[in-house]
Amino acid sequence: MNASKLISSRKDKTLFTPGPLTTSQTVKEAMLQDLGSRDVAFIETVRHIRQTLLAIAGVSKGEGNYEVVLMQGSGTFGIESVIGSTVSPAGKLLVVINGAYGVRIAKIAKTLKIDTVTLEYPTDATPLPADVDRMLTEDQAITNVAVVHCETTTGIINPIEEIGQVVKRHQKSYFLDSMSAFGAVLFDFEKCGIDFLVSSANKCIEGVPGFSFAICRRDSLRATEGWARSVSLDLLSQWQGLEANGQFRFTPPTHAILAFAQALCELQAEGGVEGRAGRYRGNHEALVTGMRELGFTEYLRPELQGTIITAFHYPVHSAFQFDEFYGRLNDKGFVIYSGKVSDLDCFRIGNIGRLFECDIHSLLAAIRATLSEMHIALPSN
Amino acid sequence: MNASKLISSRKDKTLFTPGPLTTSQTVKEAMLQDLGSRDVAFIETVRHIRQTLLAIAGVSKGEGNYEVVLMQGSGTFGIESVIGSTVSPAGKLLVVINGAYGVRIAKIAKTLKIDTVTLEYPTDATPLPADVDRMLTEDQAITNVAVVHCETTTGIINPIEEIGQVVKRHQKSYFLDSMSAFGAVLFDFEKCGIDFLVSSANKCIEGVPGFSFAICRRDSLRATEGWARSVSLDLLSQWQGLEANGQFRFTPPTHAILAFAQALCELQAEGGVEGRAGRYRGNHEALVTGMRELGFTEYLRPELQGTIITAFHYPVHSAFQFDEFYGRLNDKGFVIYSGKVSDLDCFRIGNIGRLFECDIHSLLAAIRATLSEMHIALPSN
Numbered sequence: 001m002n003a004s005k006l007i008s009s010r011k012d013k014t015l016f017t018p019g020p021l022t023t024s025q026t027v028k029e030a031m032l033q034d035l036g037s038r039d040v041a042f043i044e045t046v047r048h049i050r051q052t053l054l055a056i057a058g059v060s061k062g063e064g065n066y067e068v069v070l071m072q073g074s075g076t077f078g079i080e081s082v083i084g085s086t087v088s089p090a091g092k093l094l095v096v097i098n099g100a101y102g103v104r105i106a107k108i109a110k111t112l113k114i115d116t117v118t119l120e121y122p123t124d125a126t127p128l129p130a131d132v133d134r135m136l137t138e139d140q141a142i143t144n145v146a147v148v149h150c151e152t153t154t155g156i157i158n159p160i161e162e163i164g165q166v167v168k169r170h171q172k173s174y175f176l177d178s179m180s181a182f183g184a185v186l187f188d189f190e191k192c193g194i195d196f197l198v199s200s201a202n203k204c205i206e207g208v209p210g211f212s213f214a215i216c217r218r219d220s221l222r223a224t225e226g227w228a229r230s231v232s233l234d235l236l237s238q239w240q241g242l243e244a245n246g247q248f249r250f251t252p253p254t255h256a257i258l259a260f261a262q263a264l265c266e267l268q269a270e271g272g273v274e275g276r277a278g279r280y281r282g283n284h285e286a287l288v289t290g291m292r293e294l295g296f297t298e299y300l301r302p303e304l305q306g307t308i309i310t311a312f313h314y315p316v317h318s319a320f321q322f323d324e325f326y327g328r329l330n331d332k333g334f335v336i337y338s339g340k341v342s343d344l345d346c347f348r349i350g351n352i353g354r355l356f357e358c359d360i361h362s363l364l365a366a367i368r369a370t371l372s373e374m375h376i377a378l379p380s381n
Numbered sequence: 382m383n384a385s386k387l388i389s390s391r392k393d394k395t396l397f398t399p400g401p402l403t404t405s406q407t408v409k410e411a412m413l414q415d416l417g418s419r420d421v422a423f424i425e426t427v428r429h430i431r432q433t434l435l436a437i438a439g440v441s442k443g444e445g446n447y448e449v450v451l452m453q454g455s456g457t458f459g460i461e462s463v464i465g466s467t468v469s470p471a472g473k474l475l476v477v478i479n480g481a482y483g484v485r486i487a488k489i490a491k492t493l494k495i496d497t498v499t500l501e502y503p504t505d506a507t508p509l510p511a512d513v514d515r516m517l518t519e520d521q522a523i524t525n526v527a528v529v530h531c532e533t534t535t536g537i538i539n540p541i542e543e544i545g546q547v548v549k550r551h552q553k554s555y556f557l558d559s560m561s562a563f564g565a566v567l568f569d570f571e572k573c574g575i576d577f578l579v580s581s582a583n584k585c586i587e588g589v590p591g592f593s594f595a596i597c598r599r600d601s602l603r604a605t606e607g608w609a610r611s612v613s614l615d616l617l618s619q620w621q622g623l624e625a626n627g628q629f630r631f632t633p634p635t636h637a638i639l640a641f642a643q644a645l646c647e648l649q650a651e652g653g654v655e656g657r658a659g660r661y662r663g664n665h666e667a668l669v670t671g672m673r674e675l676g677f678t679e680y681l682r683p684e685l686q687g688t689i690i691t692a693f694h695y696p697v698h699s700a701f702q703f704d705e706f707y708g709r710l711n712d713k714g715f716v717i718y719s720g721k722v723s724d725l726d727c728f729r730i731g732n733i734g735r736l737f738e739c740d741i742h743s744l745l746a747a748i749r750a751t752l753s754e755m756h757i758a759l760p761s762n
Contacts, residue, residue, distance in 0.1 A: 012414055012416075015415060019632050020415060020417060020418055020635045023415055025413070028414070028415070031413075031636065032410065034393050034402065034404055034409070034589075035393075035394075035401065036396050036401060036716040037401055038398075038716075073453040073613060074613075074631040074634075076631040077613045077631070080612060108612045111609070111610070111611060111612050112610070112611070200632070202632060208412075208635070209633065209636070210634040210636070228492070229492070230465075230489075230493070230611060230614075231485070231488055231492050232455075232457050232461045232614070233611075233613070234492075248455075249457075250454075250455040250456070250458070251455040251457075251583060251590045252590065253455075253589075253591040254589070254590060255589045255591070255636070255637070256634065256636070256637070259636075335419075335420065
């Protein structure tokens with residue numbers, strides 16, 4: 001059976017998910033090349049990527065400043081790399097949780113036998129900096145604090161600057177999982193007091209999946225000598241390798257990296273983080289307006305909602321079955337995402353990737369048609 | 382700076398390395414597609430890949446049989462996944478070493494705080510099954526044995542069947558790092574008694590880098606419940622996820638997987654493992670014949686040498702500087718590989734990837750020209 005041929009005969013569906021995303025044709029075409037991992041052109045590409053990521057973060061490289069480490073695997077591999085490499089053997093981690101990705105960080109830490117405590121909130125509420133302050137005051141053993149920037153579970157944006165200032169006042173190490181926010185959410189990296197931030201190639205930068213990256217305060221990174229609990233996911237060694245000769249320690253995903261370099265050019269052409277944030281905001285507003293007109297309601301209160309991904313309640317209608325709704329949209333070429341909110345029935349629609357307002361309108365038309373096919377008439381909001 | 386454009390204007394160099402490799406245009410073109418990771422077409426591709434890998438290994442899926450697990454990251458990530466997931470907390474690992482990749486396995490195990498012993502040989506000698514037998518008899522605490530199939534350090538092929546039979550007689554778990562051999566070296570999987578084998582997408586199958594795969598004896602895999610020392614690299618959970626719904630637990634490198642499906646089609650079209658082994662053998666023979674004519678000598682005795690990659694001594698000539706030799710070949714569009722043999726000055730030339738005898742002849746012509754440019758005349762062998 002020729003699986004690849006079977007697939008290639010179809011037109012790509014549009015992906016309204018948190019990843020893998022719809023990417024531009026030019027990003028994908030950048031992969032039509034085999035580069036040696038020790039080739040000067042490849043090494044230059046890696047250097048350029050690392051430099052550009054610092055510029056996007058609004059920080060500089062070097063002594064007293066920041067460094068970028070690229071790491072093979074999905075975003076979760078990057079998260080595990082930072083958690084496993086930056087909490088000392090005698091350290092204790094506080095994970096602030098209001099969704100599935102916070103839960104995952106705690107699970108990673110516990111699997112790595114890291115002493116871990118959590119501060120947990122409902123998925124429709126943001127963490128309170130005062131609670132973090134109280135925890136750090138009461139438990140002096142805590143050395144590291146981890147927070148998720150945009151919880152993809154719901155699309156909520158957490159108060160990373162306020163929490164960061166608390167963490168810094170207590171002189172703890174601050175880790176931000178900015179997986180689905182970095183590149184399209186404006187924030188002041190230094191004011192947040194971030195020691196380590198992780199995001200992935202296949203989120204707001206709109207590359208293809210295959211690696212993640214960590215932006216690290218250099219002093220904090222250098223202090224982690226000997227702490228890594230893994231060879232593959234050793235953050236400091238990976239950085240030292242990149243610094244020594246510009247190379248990955250182990251075979252890099254060269255094609256995904258070439259795609260990412262192209263994606264960074266396209267981010268720049270769109271006006272950087274501000275430009276991209278604007279497009280996603282437009283997508284989000286068109287989506288919410290249209291979905292409300294169709295009778296759907298959002299899971300989050302609007303003031304907590306980011307513009308990356310939006311969770312909607314299942315409509316209250318006896319004929320609504322999510323699997324059928326999903327399948328009919330899929331057949332029309334639109335891929336949405338199921339929910340992950342434990343206590344309520346929700347589904348999610350992503351606004352990121354190579355999507356424009358016209359794509360949102362096409363999706364809305366497909367949802368309207370699908371509801372009609374399912375004989376569901378909803379009261380408009 | 383537009384890094385990607387800068388690169389795209391050049392013709393691809395031919396890669397005579399152990400990876401990343403030169404791949405076919407059709408393999409790369411399979412990446413011109415964005416598929417959702419929960420899309421039925423993607424799930425079917427993953428299922429097809431897992432099934433085909435079992436067929437290549439000559440084993441079957443299911444109860445009492447074998448299973449395939451795909452794992453994000455480079456080959457080393459796959460190795461760490463097996464080492465970290467399949468040695469019990471009270472287990473002890475014996476690593477048989479005759480090169481850098483054996484050393485790496487031991488390093489991974491020690492970093493994971495696994496009780497580890499080694500059996501070490503010079504890089505130009507194969508391990509003796511009788512030594513493994515003696516170790517397992519003397520140290521009853523050993524539970525797992527790890528061996529490298531083709532040591533990329535030198536290209537040596539180790540006696541995996543003879544060692545496997547010793548390991549099985551002692552009823553220990555047998556792990557084979559077949560990174561650069563699987564898909565182009567014929568062997569009897571069951572007769573070797575392999576419990577876990579790891580290889581990567583970007584070796585003899587000729588896909589692009591981005592993930593590795595483990596072929597696992599199902600009973601051995603199922604016995605590892607609760608042993609994994611990592612979330613990202615948890616082999617059993619990854620398998621359970623793939624079995625439950627056909628999906629990766631974390632965002633898969635969809636494009637690299639589509640390329641791999643195409644690469645498997647092309648392996649089949651070439652006559653499977655036998656056909657590919659034949660092409661690599663032809664490449665290797667043309668290379669060695671030509672290099673001897675130019676005055677080079679191989680590092681290994683011919684009876685130990687595999688057909689994957691070949692190490693050559695630096696020629697004894699005052700004008701020979703490897704960096705210059707490498708750079709001049711690189712400028713001509715031919716990428717070779719530096720040596721990794723600690724005690725001797727060697728370089729390596731790979732025969733794998735989308736390379737044919739005509740490519741070997743082109744390389745030989747370039748080497749001849751380079752020697753002439755460097756004013757090096759070697760006595761022909």
